[in-house]
Structure formats: C-alpha cells, structure tokens
Amino acid sequence: MNVALFSQLTTLGSSVVLLFGIVLLCRRSLHAYIEAFRWQSLVLTALLVVVGQFGDAPELYVVAVVFFALKVVFIPRYLERLAKRVGAEPESEPYVNITSSLVIAALLVLLAYAVMRPLVLASQLPTRGGLPLAMGLIFVGLFIVITRKKALTQVVGFLVLENGIALMAVLGTFGIPLIVELGVFLDVMMGFLVMQVFVYHIHGTFESIDVEQLNQLRH
Amino acid sequence: MNFILLLFPSLLSALLATLVRPYRVIIGWANAGLSLVSLGAALAFAVTILAGSEAPTFGPSELLRADSLSALLMVCVAAVATLALFFSPGLGRENQYDVAQLRRYHVFVNLFIFAMLLAVSANNVGIMWVAVEATTIFSAMVIPLALTKASVEASWKYILISSVGITLAFVGTVLAYFDFVALSGRTDNALNWPVLLSAAPRLHPEVMRLAFVFLLVGFGTKAGIAPMHTWLPDAHSEAPSPLSAMMSGVLLAVALYAITRWKVVVDAALGPAFSNQLLLLLGLFSVLVAAFSLVIQRNYKRMLAYSSIEHTGLICIGLGLGPLGVFAAFLHLVCHTAAKSMLFLLSGEVLHRYRSTELERVSGLLKVMPWTGALFMGGVLAIVGLPPFGLFISEFALIRAGFATGRPGLMAAVLALLAVGFVALLRHSNRMLYGAPPQGVTMGEGSRWRMAPLFVSVSVLVVLGLTLPAPLEALLNQVVKVVAK
C-alpha cells in the first residue's frame, strides 16, 4: 500500500477541511454557513474512509457511516429547518470584520503549526502532516464561536470546532476507541438538540437570536 | 454488581419520570428513595476500598473502576443527590412549577446525577469525558424550568461556555491518546486510566504539557476556575435551588476530580512541578477574583456562587501543594460539598419565602424563619472558615501545607484574600439574617421537619470540625497515595 499517496491524500483532505472552515469566515448568510459545514463534514467523512482504508482501521468505516448520517445529513437539515423557523436573518456585522477575520485565521493556523511541532516530530505516522491543520481548524472554530453574534452561527462554529477534533483524532490516532467514539457522537447529537432547543427559547423570549442582547446578568 | 446498584437507580428514576405522565408526587418520592440505594452503593464502595481490596472494576475492558478517589467522590455525589432530591420541587409542598416542568425537572435531574456518578466511576478517561459533557447537557435542560429571559440567558451562556471548554478538554484527551498510540500502538483499553498511568513515564513530555494545558482549561471551565468561571454565577443564581446545590456542591468537585485524574498521569510523565505551577497560578487567581467579587454583591445566590469559586481556587492551590496539600484539598472538598449544598438548599427556602434573590430585599431571616435562619447562619460561618466547622480545619491544614512546602508568600496572599472574602460574606449575611423583616413576608417556619436532613449536613460539618473520623482519614490517605505518590 502506497504510504506516500496516503499521506498526500490525508494532507490534501485536511487542508480542504480547514479551507471550508475559513470559507465559513467570509460568508454572511446562515444558509452559506450550513452549506460550508455540510461540505466540510462530507470531506471529513471521505477522509475517514481513506484512513480506514490505508491505515487498516476497519471500525473507522462504522464511524464514517455514523458521522455521515449525523453531520452531513441530520444536523445540516435540522439547521436549515431551524433557520426557517427562527427566520434566517443574515449575520449582522461580526465583532471582527471579514478581512481581519481572515488575517487572524491565518495567524491562528500559524500558531497551530508552532504549537503542534512536537507532536509532528514525535510521530512517524504518514498522516502527521495534517495534524497542525486540525489544530488550526479547532482554533478557527473557537474564533467563530467567539466573534459571531447569532446563536445559530455560534452553534455552527461549535460544530466546526468538533469537526476539528474529529479530524485530529482520525489523523493522529486513526480514531479513538469505538465505544468512546460512540459516546462522543451521542454527546454531539444531544448537545446539538439541546442547543437548538435553546435557540428556540432565545427566539421565543427575545424575539431574535442575536446573542448580543443576552447581557442582563452581570457581576 | 455494586456498580449497577450505584448507577442504575438514577437511570430508573429518570425512566419512571419519563413514563409516568403527567407528573405525580409519588414519582418524586420514589426518586428520592431510589437515590438512597445509590448512596448505599457508594458507601459500600468506600467500605470495600477501606477493607484494602483491589479497586473493583466492571464491564467490557474494565469500563468502570472505583479506587479510593472515585469512592470518595461517589459518596459526595450520591449524598448531595439524595439531599437535593428530598428538597426537590414536587414533593407535596406547594411550588411555582406546573406538572410538565416538574416532569422535565425529574427526568433531567436524575440523568444529571447519573452522568456525574458515571464520570467518577468511569475507568476509561474518554468515557469520563463523555459523562462530564453529558452533565452540562442535562443540567442545562433544568436551569430554565420557568422560561424567563434571565434563565434562558444563563443557560445559553452555561451550555455554550461549558461545551466549548469541555471540547477543549477532549482535545487534550486526544493529544494524550495520540502520544500513547505513537508509543505503544492502538489497544482497546488504551484510554483506561491505569494503563495510561503505567505508560506515562515513557510519554513525550512536551506533548503531555500541551495536553495538560488543554485538559486544565477544559475541565477548569467546568470546575469554575477563574477566568473560565463566568458561567457559574449566572447559572447558579438562575437554576432551581436543588440543582444549584448539586452543581455547586458536587459538579465542580467532579470537574476537579477529572483534573486530578489527568494531573496524576501528567505528573508521572513530566514530574509534578509543571502542573503544580499552573494549578497554583489559576487557583490564586480564582481566589482573588472570587474574594473581590464578593465585596460588592447584590444577589445572595450569586454570593454563594462566588464563594464556590473561592473554594475551588483553594482546592486547586491545595492540589498544587504536594501530598499534604492534596490531603487538605480533598478534606476541604468534602467539607465544602456539605456546607455549600446545604446553603443552596436553604437559599431555595429563602427565595420561596421572600420571592427575591436581591440581598436588600431579604432581612430579618432569623425572625422570619428561625430554623432556616439558624442553619443558614451556620452554613455561612462554615464557608467563611470559622470553628467549629470542618472548613476551619481544612483551611488550616491547607495553609500549613503551603508553609511546609516553603511558599509563605503565596500563603500570605491567600490569607489576605480569604480575609477579604470573610468580611464581605459576613457583611452580606448579617444584613440577611438580622434587622427588621420587610413588609408582606409571612412569618414562621414552613414545615420544620423538612429541615431535618440538613441537620445531617450540619452535624457532618461539626464532626469534621472537631475531629477526623478514622475511616475518612484512611480514605483520604489512600487518595493521597493515588494522587501524589
């Protein structure tokens, strides 16, 4: 089996995944967010399959299936419905405007590279090239959650963050033990459900999903 | 078997609450009764540990494991859960919730308890993470029982901040696992704590450093370590009092438990210096933030929440002070659990009577509800560290550990900050307890016997303040053996 090709593929795939994360940054409409997220998840699924194939980790197929069902099919569709329900008003100007967001994202990726240096050195895996990108994606997801003002966009940012972790897990360790993985999926789903419940609540009580107005509790 | 007895009851009660609709009072009582079972199981674990037997494990690839540390936490969690369930709304006494809300409350509170118990009994650190994450989800469902702007805001902040934080903790887990795999291939029980621990000395130090940072920040968010504590006052002030009692009393403890677990592994990898430094730093910062946030405070539930942050900081400092400190820290944890859960339950009574969480709306508590007032006063005296309550002893031990490990400067700072918090807390509670009750507040105790369970907490505190029962001491010593070799 061709290791070089394997590492090529994984690096390519992870950079594409990160790319979608950054694409997210420069979009406004909620719809675009969800689309980008769906595509990202799709690529990630593919990556799972690849790794499962090359790195002879059969249980990754199972993971891939669940992942696909959850993050490519279920969650995006649900998000769309949610967006319709609460009225998908476009993301108002975020705390950091798009151009500087991109700059910051770049810096974050650099930081990720710097931070992940020892891991890359420590491992002999063919997939190690993608690890910094995964960390970068985690940082970007965090950045989105921090800077975006709509509850829904924050949810998306959070999901991107989780994708980043999934990416790191699959690249670094060819997937964590299956039972843990399943538990994680359970959490992700429940967490997502709870969050969308609260998006309803916010919309119900504040007549908007703008998080800025959640500033009554102080000190 | 014992594990089933520990975990199953809460699941069962959640199931009951789900199936029986609309909510009936009997369910509440059944849940409370069932929680006693898991308390018994937890105590049984403590006994087996003290008997000196090997830490029992359970499930495929030793999914669950109960060593001394777990046993200690199990007992705390189960005890507080029982107490909280006995004080839950919907146990006959009049309350402001409708049946649907009560049903939701009982479903998710029990799931919450289950998640906490699972977190402390999980052997696999991945499962531990999953459980901790689950606690966020379940508790977040209970906070806005009555949909108000404040409660929605609080719970949204809570769920988002905690989820983000916990996710970071997962990054840390993955990093550690990555290093383990890079070292000794992929095994199914790789994430089991003992396995990790045995492999730890050969792990890459620099990787473990990164991992620990992620884990500390992540679980620290859950534990309410400043500056990741921001969700805590909001959530505690808005949640139903039994829930705040559990969150402040044991949820923070569970998060600290997770940190401790990882600390042991990391220390095995790169020596205790690194983690101790970080813990001392963040702990001191937490104490500082909490102490000064107490000075100007208008809301008594937030006041209690900040004091929880203060004590979390103290426990972190203790964890960072070597064996003596660890002993003190866990003693402190036990005492704080007892005191704070009691205080939050009482604050629920106060809120129910005064219909306000504002400090200046509450006065003359000792006149209005003599027993509640007296207990509240006892609790406050306990958490500010006055004798004859346990926290006086544990704080003394903690400070002594600091001096013994040659950190007088740090300890001086801690003492000064504690004094600030002391005066602030007493000032506020003075205003609550004494003075003339406001108009329109019905005088007289509600039902006196409901307070009975709380006298258990008080007596525990007093006993711990005057002596240290041999079993507890033995357990704590074993914990020290586990945590700081």
Place this chain on the structure above:
Amino acid sequence: MFIAYGLGALAALVSARKSLGRGLVALGAIAGAGAGLALGATVIVTGVPFTLFVPELLPLGGGLALRLDSLGAFFLVVIGVGAIPAALYGAGYTAVYEDGRASLRLLGMMFNLFLLTMSLVTLADNVLTFLLMWEGMSLTSFFLVMTEAGEERTRNAGLWYIGMTHAGLVMLLAAFLLLTGGTGSGAFADLRSIAPSLTPAVRDIVFLLAFLGFGSKAGIVPLHVWLPRAHPAAPSHVSALMSGVMIKMGVYGLLRLTLDLLGGGPAWWGGLVLAVGVVSALLGVLYALMEHDLKRLLAFHSVENIGIILIGIGAGLMFHRYGLMPLAALGFIGGLYHVLNHATFKGLLFLGAGSVLHATHTCNMEEMGGLIKRMPWTALFFLIGAAAISALPPLNGFASEWLVFQSLLGGVNIPVPEVVVVMPVAVGLLALTSGLAAACFVKAFGITFLALPRSSEAAHAHESPFSMQCGMGLLAVACIGLGVAPFAVVPVLGGILAGLGGLPDTRAEFTYSVFLQTPGVFGQMSPTLLALGLLFLLGVVPSVMWLLRLNYRRRLSDSWGCGRVGQTARMEYTATAFAEPLKRVFAEIYRPMRELTVDFHPGSKYFVQSIEYRSEITPWFDQSLYRPFLESATFVAQQVRRLQAGSLHLYLLYIAVVLTLLLVVARWF
C-alpha cells in the same frame, strides 16, 4: 469546669421558664468559673502543670492538647475573677431581654461557651488547639455583641469586631506556622525547641505578626477601633467580661509567644511594645476624655490600661534582653498585676455603667445626674472603681502602676544610653496618662451621679436588683483587697514568672513583707500602712473636732447662684464643658471640627438672635488609616466586577486567551 460551662450552655437552650433559665445560666457560669479559679489556684500554688491530651479530637493539629502551666493558670484565675461577678450580675441584668428583643437562649448559651473557649485558650498547648479556641472565643463574643442585633449600630459594631479579630487571627496563623518552620508538629514544646534555630529575620517577622495579631484583640492603638464600637453595643456584663478579661487574652498570647516560645528577643521588640503601650495609654485616655457616652468612655479607658500593661511588659522585655532579670521580672509583674487589677475595676465600672443604663435607658452622660441619691449603692461601687482606675491610693490601680513606674525607673541600669532615653519619656507620659485619667473619671462620676438630674429618666431612676449589686460589690471588695494587700500578690506573680524565658525565681527579691520593694531597694511603699493611716486620720479628725465641742450645727439651703434663686439642671456644668479646657490644651491631637453659627438681628449686629455651636472629634486614624484601606478594597472590587460584564463573547474570549497563553507557556517555557 467544662462540664459546668457545658451544662450552663445546655440549660440556656432548654430552659423552659426564662427566669429559671437565667438563673441556671448564671449558675453554670459561676460553677465553671469557680472550677477554673480553683484549678488555676492549685496549679499556681503547687506549681504542677495540669495536662490533658485527647488525640481523638483535632487529629490534624496533633490532638487536643491542654496544659495549664502557671502563666496560663494566672490568666485562668483572672477569667474566674472577672466571670463570677459578671455572671451573677447577668442573672439580674438579662431580665431586660425578656421582652423578646433578643434571644435569651442564644445569649445564655454563648455566654457560657464564651467563658469555656476563653478558659481553654489559656490551656491550649498546641497551635491548632490554641487557634481553634481563640477563634471560638472571638465567634462566641461576636454573638454576644450581636445580642441587640435589632439596631443597625450593633450590627455595624459586630462586623467591625469580627473583621478586626479575624484579621488578627490571620496574622496569628501566619506567625505560628512560620514558627513551626515547615515541621508539621505544632506542639508548643516543639516550638520552644525550634525557636532558637530560626533565623533572626524569621523570628522578627513572627514577633511582628504576633504583636499585630494579639494587639488587634488587646486593642492597641491603632487596632483598637472595634473596642469603642463593640463595648457599648454588647450587654453590660458582657462588655465587662470582654473589656476586663477577653482583651487580656491578647496580653497572654503575647507573653506566651514572645517570652515563652521565642524566649525573648532583641531590644527593639521590647522597645516597640513599650512605645505602642505609651501611645495607646495616652491616646486612649485622651479620646476617653472627649467621650460623653459612658460605655464608649470606658472602652477607651480599656485601650489606656492595655497600654499601661504593655508598658510594663515592654520594659520587662528590654530588661530581659540585657539580662537584668530581677528588673525584667518587676516589669512583667507590674504588667500582670495590672492585668488582674484592670479586670476587677474595669469590670466593676462596666457593671456600674450597666446599672445606670438599666435605670436610665441611656448611656449619654449629658442626660444623667443626681443618680447618687437614687442609686446609692451603684454610685458607691462606681466611685470605688473610678478611684481605682485613677490609681488613687490605697486602691489596686495604684499598686500596679507603682510597680510599672518603678520598673521604668530601673531603666537607668540599661548599659546602652540611646536605649535608656526611651524610659524617662515613658515615665513622663505614663504620669501624664494617670493624671488625665483622674480628670476623666471626675467627669464620669461627677456628671453622671452628682448634682441635679438632667433628664426625666435620670430623675426617675431606680436602684438595680440585688444580684446586680452583688456582682458589683464583689468586684469592689476585690479592688480594695488587691489594693491594700499587694504584698500577698507580688511574690506569687514572681513565682508564676519563674522559669519563663529564663526568668529566675524572684522569691528572694519580692518577699511577703508588708513593704512592697523593688530589686536593689530602689523604692519602698506599703499600701497597707497607707490605708491604715488614712483610715486612722479619717477617724481622728472628726473625733478631735467632736472632743473640742466645735459647732456641729448644719443648715440645709439652696446652692448659691449669684443671688439668683431656684436652681435648675440647666445651670449645671455639662460633660462637654468640663472637658473643654483639656480639649483646648490637646487641640493639636484632637484636631476638633468646630463651627459657630451666629445669626444676628437684622437691625443691628449687637442683638444676637441665635447661636449654634457644634464641635466634633473624629479620631485621625479612622480617616487616615481605615477609610483609605476600605476605599482601596472597594476600588479593586469594582475593577474585578468588570470581568463579569455580561457579554458571552467576552467570556469565550477569556477562555481562548487563557488557552493561548498557557499553550505558549507550555510550549516555550
């Protein structure tokens, strides 16, 4: 002792009938105090320490270790002396709370627990036991202060008190833990053995912390701010105990730690104690002079007397440093003797003030007057107390101040001149203090008890019940007894000090002779004979006059008012007016705020329509020491509050920032 106190506390809780409960409380307290007295006395006489060790309790501190050596025994005796009359008095006094203003149960229970913990402080033999009892004492007394918590003033006072005392505890904790020097054991015996091996710097820090910590309890200037707040707020028999006995625990702690555990130190320790003592004494009496609230006045006098005690102890420490052991013993004896005396007369005065308050429902002297006719016994007892605290022979205040003076004069024997200079200044200021104290108590007694009543309450005052009179009477007798028979006390005190910090047995110096004398017979005096002489002459003069058949007719008439008849209370001198000259003399220290508003007749400025004069004195350390501190704390608090600004994004940003910072640290440092 413990059982008695415990039963007393229990009785307070369960007592069905209130009067019965009060009786039981007093009984428990008296029994306990009596037992303590007996225990202390036996230890002092036999010299065999009483020890009790309970390893089960407080295992973390090395068990509950109790050991009563002669020093502790002395203070235990002081507690007994103060407690028995106070409890007796309290039995009657607490009747006023039967109207439900305060919970008699809490009061009674805390009263007994307070006495118990305070007694245990003198017995504690390891750090944790000591601190536990110390804090227990503070807490129970806090509840006693908060008895009348209905009033804002009281709550404020309670908060000041607990705040100050807790700050003190923090320092003590630090001091003791520094002293343990890393080793876990907190047993006093171990500390004794460790202390010499510590570096001088550590020893100095320990001493300073301990001095501040114990000083905050003893009420040294400027840590005394809680006294004038807490004492008026507390019930009178409690203030009698707190002021007469509890603040002495600070002195006990200071002696225990400095002399016993640390075994003395460099000269500046003594010098510092001496200087602080002098300042406290002078400022205490000066502010007392300006007080017109009887109990606040007495509280300030406690500051003064603590100062006098510290002068003696400070001198003792200095002599100790220079190896002048007999003189050192003299200084300490003076201090300890004054401890005992102050316990008696200050207790007596507070009880008297309590009776006045009980009768007139006010502590404001400007509304009193003429009480000597309505409550003769209280007046007599108060007069004795006033004379004693003014150090008038042959009462006990004189005996102890004489010893302190003598020890200061012994300062000439110190070889180092620049150290010696301290002594004469101390002598002068101490003399000044006692003079001012006399003036102050002429005011206190004269305005309160003499002349015409200034208010209807005072006019209809009534003598206090028998139990209260008994309480005062006991203390009055004690004042006289301790005054005329110092020759019986001084050698005992010498025996108590023998062996502490290498002090020799001074029984040779201080013998049981009628004449008090100082080492090297620097001064000699016999209060006994003085008292006899005074009595003799008091008898002789009238009898001679009677023998000479002098005219002994007496006519009652109105006081002379420049020919104006019909005297009213408006014509009397007020307390303010009485203190005015001294206020002018010491205006530099008081810096009084005066404002005189005169509005004239619109027609001509020779016709004054109204004159309004206000004058206030706010102690300088209140605004120059405490206010800035509190303000800065509040300022920091406001800054910290900004953290919780309410914005979710900000909160998430915190997490990100901390994460990045720690990552950078972990990666590159």
Place this chain on the structure above:
Amino acid sequence: MEYVLEVSQAVFALALAPLVVGFVRWLKARMQNRRGAPPWQPYFELVKLFGKEVVVSQQASWLFRCVPYIVFASTLTVTFLVPFFFVPGPLDRVGDLLAVVYLLLLGTFFLALAGLDPGTAFGGMGSSREMTVAAIAEPTIAVAIFSLALGAGSTNLGRIVTQALGNPATAISPGHLLAFAALFIVALAETGRLPVDNPATHLELTMIHEAMILEYSGRYLALIEWAAALKFMIFLALLANLFVPWGVATDITPVALAVALIALLLKLGLLSLLIAIIETRVAKLRLFRVPELLGVSFVLALLAVTSSFLLR
C-alpha cells in the same frame, strides 16, 4: 524616739502651715505698701470658721459632707511622708514620692467631685479647671522628683535627702536645677497661687480653687483651708529639703535638731519671700495660657529626668 520625731514633724507642719500662708500675705502687703493683716491672721480665721454653723446645699449628697475630712486626712497623711527637719524617719518606707503625689491627687480628685456636687455652674467650672491643672501638674511633680530619685538611687524622700546630704555636689547638677524650676512652677499652680490662680480674688469667673470650694462654709471650709495651707507648706518643704538639704538632721541630738529647725524656718522664709515677690510682680495668666506654663514645667521636668538618666 524616731516615731515621736516623726509625729512631731507632722504636728509641727500642721501647726506652722497657717502661719506660712499668713506670712506670705503679710510680705505681699508690705511690698504693696500696705500694713496688711498680721502673719497669724489665718489662725483667727480658722477658729472663727470652726465656730460657725455650716450651710449645706440641699442638692448636695453625702459625698459633699465627707470630702473635707478626706482632703484633710489625705494631706495630713502626706505630711507624715515628707521630711521637714529630720531624716530618715521610720515612716519613710511607708510611702515614696509616688505615694505622696497620688495622695495629693486623691485630695484633688474628691475636692473636684465636691465642686460638682451642689450642681452650681461655679463649682463645675472650678472642678474642671482644677482637674485640668492637676492633670498636668501632678505628673510634673512625679517626673521632677524622679530626676532627684535617680540621682539618689531611691524614690523614698527621706532617702533622697540623706543621699543629697551625703554628697552636696549633686545639688547643683543641671538635672537638679531644671527639676527645681519645674517643681517651683508646679508648686505655684498646685497651691493656687499667682500667676495661675489668685488666692485673694473674689471674682468667680477667674477663680479656680476658690470656685470649687464656693459652697463650703463653717468647719468644712476650715478643714479645706487648713488642708490647702498644709499642702502649700508641704510643697515649700519639698522645694527646701530636696534641693537644698543642708541642715536637715540625720542624728537625734538636740543641737542637730535645733540647727535643722532653724535651717528649715530660714529656707521657708526665703521661699515665702520669693513667692511674695513673684506674686507682687506678675499678673494672673488667662486660664488658657496656664496649660502652656504647666507644659513648660512638664518639659523642664522631662529634661531633668532625661539628663539624670543619662548623666548618671
């Protein structure tokens, strides 16, 4: 024998006291070119007062009636402790200078109370002023004599005198001179003399001592006046014997005693002359200037004791 002497000293002082007062008055009168009353006039006044009935304010309490005896007794007690013409008396050990100072304070204390007792404005005024003066004056006495005590190595007056007799050189040490000045000023203040108080005034607003005893009459007044005279006598004796002890008898021989007696009378006479001169020369100070004067004397005393601390 000593005891007899001791008692005779006291009786002598008691008997002589009014004469000294009268003598000063007489000297003053002469200096002011008046004939003035004969020196023994005070005796007549005492006799007259003892003969009169007493008028007691009906606002006064029992304290008012006890005070004269207390004052007289305490002052008389002091006379037993002060060396007049013979040292060291056997009663010397009973009380040292602190005892003396505080016994005098005892008298002042009760006199001030008595001033407040009738509830008149004058009485209160007098007491307030008297206590103000005493509060600063008494410590000055103590401190001033301490400086001598340090030199003599004892605080007992008799012993001080003996020591001074032993080595007369000490009498002119700076400490002694300062102390003498201080004690002299205080003596003027304590005994109600000009420039502090005017014993001859009858304008209440300027009175200190007189205002305080305004309510007294008959035998009470007599006792108080006599006690005041005795106090004056005591201060003169202290000034005379502590600073210039020459002539004081140390052994019991008729010659020595005679010499001592004459020396004492001489010294008293000189001091009276000095006081008379001062009283005719200076005017009375404003009340609030008085503390400044006393402050000066206090500082002088402080300097005195400091110097003798250091120069010892």
